[in-house]
Amino acid sequence: MKIKKLITAFAAFFFTAACIQAQSDDLAKLNEWVKFWKERQQTYFGYPVNECSTLSDFYKWYTSTGMDVVNLNNAGNPMADEPFAMSSHVFEKEVIEFFAPYYGYDLDNVWGIVTHSGTDGNNHGIYFGSNYLKNKTKLRPVMYVSDEAHYSNMRLADLQNLDLKIIKSDDMGRMIPEEFEKALDTSRPALVVYAMGSTFKGAIDDMNAINAVLNRHPELPGVYRHVDAALFGGYLPFTEYRYMVSHKIMNFESIAISGHKFFGIDSPSGLFFCTNDIYENQVNFNVTYLNGNMRMISCSRDAVQPLKFWWLIHHNGLETWTKQAQQMMECAAYLKSQLKAMGYPCWQNEYSNTVFFKRPSQALVEKYTLAQGYDERFGGELAHIVVMQHVTKEKIDKFLSELKKEWKAQQKAAA
Numbered sequence: 001m002k003i004k005k006l007i008t009a010f011a012a013f014f015f016t017a018a019c020i021q022a023q024s025d026d027l028a029k030l031n032e033w034v035k036f037w038k039e040r041q042q043t044y045f046g047y048p049v050n051e052c053s054t055l056s057d058f059y060k061w062y063t064s065t066g067m068d069v070v071n072l073n074n075a076g077n078p079m080a081d082e083p084f085a086m087s088s089h090v091f092e093k094e095v096i097e098f099f100a101p102y103y104g105y106d107l108d109n110v111w112g113i114v115t116h117s118g119t120d121g122n123n124h125g126i127y128f129g130s131n132y133l134k135n136k137t138k139l140r141p142v143m144y145v146s147d148e149a150h151y152s153n154m155r156l157a158d159l160q161n162l163d164l165k166i167i168k169s170d171d172m173g174r175m176i177p178e179e180f181e182k183a184l185d186t187s188r189p190a191l192v193v194y195a196m197g198s199t200f201k202g203a204i205d206d207m208n209a210i211n212a213v214l215n216r217h218p219e220l221p222g223v224y225r226h227v228d229a230a231l232f233g234g235y236l237p238f239t240e241y242r243y244m245v246s247h248k249i250m251n252f253e254s255i256a257i258s259g260h261k262f263f264g265i266d267s268p269s270g271l272f273f274c275t276n277d278i279y280e281n282q283v284n285f286n287v288t289y290l291n292g293n294m295r296m297i298s299c300s301r302d303a304v305q306p307l308k309f310w311w312l313i314h315h316n317g318l319e320t321w322t323k324q325a326q327q328m329m330e331c332a333a334y335l336k337s338q339l340k341a342m343g344y345p346c347w348q349n350e351y352s353n354t355v356f357f358k359r360p361s362q363a364l365v366e367k368y369t370l371a372q373g374y375d376e377r378f379g380g381e382l383a384h385i386v387v388m389q390h391v392t393k394e395k396i397d398k399f400l401s402e403l404k405k406e407w408k409a410q411q412k413a414a415a
């Protein structure tokens with residue numbers, strides 16, 4: 001009997017020791033991975049992500065209050081009078097109402113949600129636009145988007161089974177209004193997606209010129225314009241170019257913005273806005289156990305992201321975002337001017353924090369996580385830097401000094 005107990009005790013001891021060892025191995029693996037990303041974060045130049053996230057205090061609050069063991073879900077309409085039980089709808093509504101005026105929407109005529117991502121916002125824009133036009137005209141729309149717009153728009157047109165016309169863009173990446181006019185099918189409603197920051201070159205479609213084309217065709221049965229402002233919609237409201245993202249001034253119906261880009265939310269999220277008229281002309285699903293006619297695409301929606309947005313509004317807000325936007329614009333201009341001074345081929349669109357240039361060596365591309373592109377019109381192989389909050393002047397100088405060495409050696413070899 002004694003021997004049996006001894007064996008059991010030994011087995012328990014070895015099992016516990018093995019578990020502790022496995023746990024510390026797991027932890028070591030995770031910590032190693034964190035170390036790697038902390039280093040890479042400093043030179044993460046090629047993608048539109050704010051690596052100066054300021055959510056540490058949010059996480060402290062979240063865990064210290066025990067929110068980490070409360071499972072919330074924002075299924076339902078955050079703008080409804082009655083928030084859904086066990087949701088953060090109250091905060092989501094405040095987030096939408098805080099941002100609405102920055103995108104030119106009046107508080108008594110706005111509907112919006114915190115989305116899962118920029119793509120989710122585009123999905124709503126395209127779906128709402130298509131349903132709105134069908135409801136108003138009883139005709140299926142044709143969707144138009146430039147060939148330099150983010151691929152999510154083409155994917156979503158496919159997913160939503162829409163007839164899509166991809167319009168040629170000019171060298172700098174803007175949809176060509178004359179090409180749009182040529183492609184316009186005036187017998188069917190037009191659902192136009194404006195690229196507000198094409199992904200590689202950072203071009204903004206000329207909304208005034210495209211609106212002028214639409215105005216020249218009063219025979220069009222209906223028009224809906226959605227703005228894909230994933231990155232630019234974050235910082236433009238805090239610059240002198242804020243009118244560019246105003247629904248009232250630029251005459252668009254809906255707009256989508258990413259939360260993890262300029263705003264620095266640490267995982268995918270976003271914002272979507274439209275007017276009440278658009279929201280009222282959607283397909284309803286009356287779900288009695290939720291708080292109203294379900295018109296948004298997903299049922300379950302994240303309840304934590306609205307809290308993070310709310311936190312940032314109260315801890316960053318207008319002042320911090322204005323400073324950050326200004327720093328980004330200044331640093332982007334600095335990068336471009338320094339490249340030019342070196343005689344290094346480079347380009348930048350107006351209003352853009354993206355500078356694209358002749359692609360450097362693979363070593364530099366990797367070290368600085370540069371995004372790569374290709375365009376014969378600019379000599380072929382290209383790369384870009386998206387100047388976000390963490391891409392400071394000091395880091396730009398370091399990159400430039402490394403690039404200069406390469407460039408000089410190349411020029412010497414060519415001479």
Ligand SMILES: Cc1ncc(COP(=O)(O)O)c(C=O)c1O
Nearest residue numbers: 117118119150197199228230258
């Ligand atoms: C212009 C544009 N639209 C849409 C997206 C997709 O946004 P998300 O990654 O938030 O889904 C991106 C992402 O980089 C983008 O640059």
